[in-house]
Amino acid sequence: MSGSLQDKQTSSQTCSCCPTGQGLKWLLRGAALRVPHTLRAACLLLVALAGAAVYNAANPMGIPWGPSPGGRVGIPRAFESRLPQIDAAQALVLQEAGDALFVDSRDEEDYERDHIGGAVNAPMRKWVEIWPDIESELPKNRLLVLYCYGAHCGLSTRQGKELLRQGYDNVIVLDYGWATWTEHGGPTVQHPDGHPGGEEGED
Amino acid sequence: MGVIWRVVTHRIFLRVTGLVVGGIFVYASWDKITQADRFADVVHDYDMLALVFINAFALIMPWAELTVGAALIIGVWRRAAGLMATAMTVAFMIAIAQAEIRGLKIECGCFDVSGMSGTEASWGLFLRDIALLLGSMLLWRRA
Structure with missing residues (x-):
């Protein structure tokens, strides 16, 4: 298994001009998961946003996303x-x-x-x-x-x-x-x- | 100094710090999530946000705390979670400091938003947040 991996890596290294080889190298090195942590933080924020939206929609005591009529806040x-x-x-x-x-x-x-x-x-x-x-x-x-x-x-x-x-x-x-x-x-x-x-x- | 640095950046120390900071964030989120309307009142009391943003902030912020806390406890994306924890803690500290400077006598809303704890925003809480900030920054820079 590790041998075949090495083979693939070697083949991609020996063919740096080849787009397929570069793509394989990129995947094998896990570059797809090497996202900057600032971007990951943004992803966490998106998860939080999704959680808030779903829970608030389902919660009978949920609040509107903006002020209620009369400019009041925090009114379910x-x-x-x-x-x-x-x-x-x-x-x-x-x-x-x-x-x-x-x-x-x-x-x-x-x-x-x-x-x-x-x-x-x-x-x-x-x-x-x-x-x-x-x-x-x-x-x-x-x-x-x-x-x-x-x-x-x-x-x-x-x-x-x-x-x-x-x-x-x-x-x-x-x-x-x-x-x-x-x-x-x-x-x-x-x-x-x-x-x-x-x-x-x-x- | 070098020994201390080696200890605080040790894998096990970082893991424990992640568990503690994560646990604090998860615990802090729960009351706010289940009582978003009361948390919106607390945010309103701090008098830092325009009315139009208060409800949205009160909805998203506790979920951000929960997400960050869960990530730190599970041990995934710890640097990203540490970055967010740092940003949130700085925001909390600014909120508490401005409340103290302006003389606002308001509930902290840190862990409890039902008014049961009677914990006021104070310099003592500000100091507590410094510890949280150090833990969060450590996870952000070193995890």
């Missing part, structure tokens, strides 16, 4: 239509009618300083810790309007996703959150009852 396709956004005017109507429970996704200190009247604080940055306690305050049969700081704040959207995962159905996100609410003159409450009063009256 299954949640896109279940997590609508409203503007401040619509939120004001809901608040006046008393139809919805507002949920403040911001940090506790920001909620304590100022928040939408009747809102419950559920700081998203501490979601894992607060969820067991906050669950009873968020009835599933009520419309929940989630808000956070404003543009580029994804906390309320994330909270919406978590609530949908927990079986909530009536969840809405206030687009541009607290910023748009105050711009539209929405009523706010400073230092709710029960809060330690040392900072009362502060903005």
Whole structure:
């Protein structure tokens, strides 16, 4: 076997001008597999791309490859239509009618300083810790309007996703959150009852 | 110095390094693959990418980690996988450093994206990544 290999190599070496001999030499030396590692890295990346595409297509909680409507990111396709956004005017109507429970996704200190009247604080940055306690305050049969700081704040959207995962159905996100609410003159409450009063009256 | 260099470039040391680095990459990929939406949130928090790229990055990057990790563990195309591991680790370090410099208090998202670990991006993680970078570079240049 090795003898025939040697013969082939010898024949190809002795016939360097012959294209067939050169091709055989190329194959025998394994040059076909001697791909530069940068190219191999690109191949690995292609494998990763293929894996991501297949898995994401098959995954019920897969996400779109680009932003969802409204410029939101990280929204599973299954949640896109279940997590609508409203503007401040619509939120004001809901608040006046008393139809919805507002949920403040911001940090506790920001909620304590100022928040939408009747809102419950559920700081998203501490979601894992607060969820067991906050669950009873968020009835599933009520419309929940989630808000956070404003543009580029994804906390309320994330909270919406978590609530949908927990079986909530009536969840809405206030687009541009607290910023748009105050711009539209929405009523706010400073230092709710029960809060330690040392900072009362502060903005 | 020469002895150390001979040890770290020894075939067995490189194999073990490949297993360790590969294992880290595979482990790191899993949570991100199964919870791509949460990983997209983490990527968004780092505030480095335009919105239009975030979801695509969140989908591809964990699979790149898995592919690289698997290649290093199996022992195929280790230099290529080492090159990719090096590039990814440098990207992680840049992401962590800019988050620290800008004072962003965000979840690392290194191994867990569900918010359960509570690990913040920090200089400590940056130092940990230096070790990962050295291992990856060794595999890239010497495997």
